[in-house]
Amino acid sequence: xxxxxxxxxxxxxxxxxxxxxxxxxxxxxxxxxxxxxxxxxxxxxxxxxxxxxxxxxxxxxxxxxxxxxxxxxxxxxxxxxxxxxxxxxxxxxxxxxxxxxxxxxxxxxxxxxxxxxxxxxxxxxxxx
Amino acid sequence: xxxxxxxxxxxxxxxxxxxxxxxxxxxxxxxxxxxxxxxxxxxxxxxxxxxxxxxxxxxxxxxxxxxxxxxxxxxxxxxxxxxxxxxxxxxxxxxxxxxxxxxxxxxxxxxxxxxxxxxxxxxxxxxx
DNA sequence: GTTTGAATTGACTTTTACGTAAATGCCATG
DNA sequence: CATGGCATTTACGTAAAAGTCAATTCAAAC
Numbered sequence: 001x002x003x004x005x006x007x008x009x010x011x012x013x014x015x016x017x018x019x020x021x022x023x024x025x026x027x028x029x030x031x032x033x034x035x036x037x038x039x040x041x042x043x044x045x046x047x048x049x050x051x052x053x054x055x056x057x058x059x060x061x062x063x064x065x066x067x068x069x070x071x072x073x074x075x076x077x078x079x080x081x082x083x084x085x086x087x088x089x090x091x092x093x094x095x096x097x098x099x100x101x102x103x104x105x106x107x108x109x110x111x112x113x114x115x116x117x118x119x120x121x122x123x124x125x126x127x128x
Numbered sequence: 129x130x131x132x133x134x135x136x137x138x139x140x141x142x143x144x145x146x147x148x149x150x151x152x153x154x155x156x157x158x159x160x161x162x163x164x165x166x167x168x169x170x171x172x173x174x175x176x177x178x179x180x181x182x183x184x185x186x187x188x189x190x191x192x193x194x195x196x197x198x199x200x201x202x203x204x205x206x207x208x209x210x211x212x213x214x215x216x217x218x219x220x221x222x223x224x225x226x227x228x229x230x231x232x233x234x235x236x237x238x239x240x241x242x243x244x245x246x247x248x249x250x251x252x253x254x255x256x
Numbered sequence: 257g258t259t260t261g262a263a264t265t266g267a268c269t270t271t272t273a274c275g276t277a278a279a280t281g282c283c284a285t286g
Numbered sequence: 287c288a289t290g291g292c293a294t295t296t297a298c299g300t301a302a303a304a305g306t307c308a309a310t311t312c313a314a315a316c
Contacts, residue, residue: 017274017275019274019275019276020273020274020275023273023274027273036281036282037281037282038282056273061272061273062272062273063272
């Protein structure tokens with residue numbers, strides 16, 4: 001496990017711009033440390049970036065992603081707070097389950113569409 | 129199956145504004161018919177709206193949604209076009225499979241987070 | 257026949273998520 | 287030491303996806 005990554009290493013790995021990484025920092029999603037003015041990204045920052053981009057692909061907004069990320073920041077020691085956290089986790093899980101239902105429905109419709117195309121081709125005497 | 133829906137019926141059913149529906153029409157995603165100036169939404173328009181919103185929840189842009197919708201518009205009769213359509217369908221399916229992978233990873237991480245919370249609670253002598 | 261209420265249109269505004277440009281810092285290398 | 291090449295900061299720009307508002311229109315109810 002590398003100790004630090006430079007900003008350009010991450011831009012290349014994830015195919016995003018430096019602007020995007022600085023934007024996420026401005027938004028408080030990541031906090032790379034500094035050596036002088038230069039940003040040093042730790043493995044944990046790198047993993048956060050991975051989570052952010054995954055969230056984006058799933059259509060979560062920056063604010064929603066921020067909420068998800070906060071879940072992983074140092075779980076509280078106090079019982080009430082822990083219970084609240086579990087509640088928030090379950091809300092996020094429900095969000096994801098809704099997305100999964102949407103996804104399965106969309107996939108099913110595409111499957112159906114593909115099938116009619118294949119049938120149509122068969123009628124035209126084309127063997128797929 | 130109803131023959132027509134008014135714009136307000138759909139706004140209520142889907143909890144969106146009339147502006148949104150008109151926006152989708154301007155974007156060419158739906159084409160309700162007109163009686164005078166009034167829009168009449170057919171069941172097929174209604175289903176399109178359903179598909180659009182599902183696509184939105186999954187993080188597709190309007191342009192991506194437009195592409196998906198075009199898949200369902202009157203499959204072509206010509207072999208080459210049919211094969212092209214099948215190819216496009218499979219691209220969309222691959223998009224969705226990537227989202228599904230993202231989704232499962234996110235869910236797994238949330239499950240893990242929840243479990244550590246529950247464990248932490250157990251250590252504190254709280255029975256969940 | 258006028259009031260009411262829903263629909264429409266057009267224009268302007270807002271939010272999100274970055275892009276882009278300009279000016280400057282930092283440092284290794286020849 | 288100057289040159290090249292990343293990095294940084296600040297500031298302004300922009301496209302997508304609606305929200306909001308004002309001005310009408312139109313039909314139906316009273």
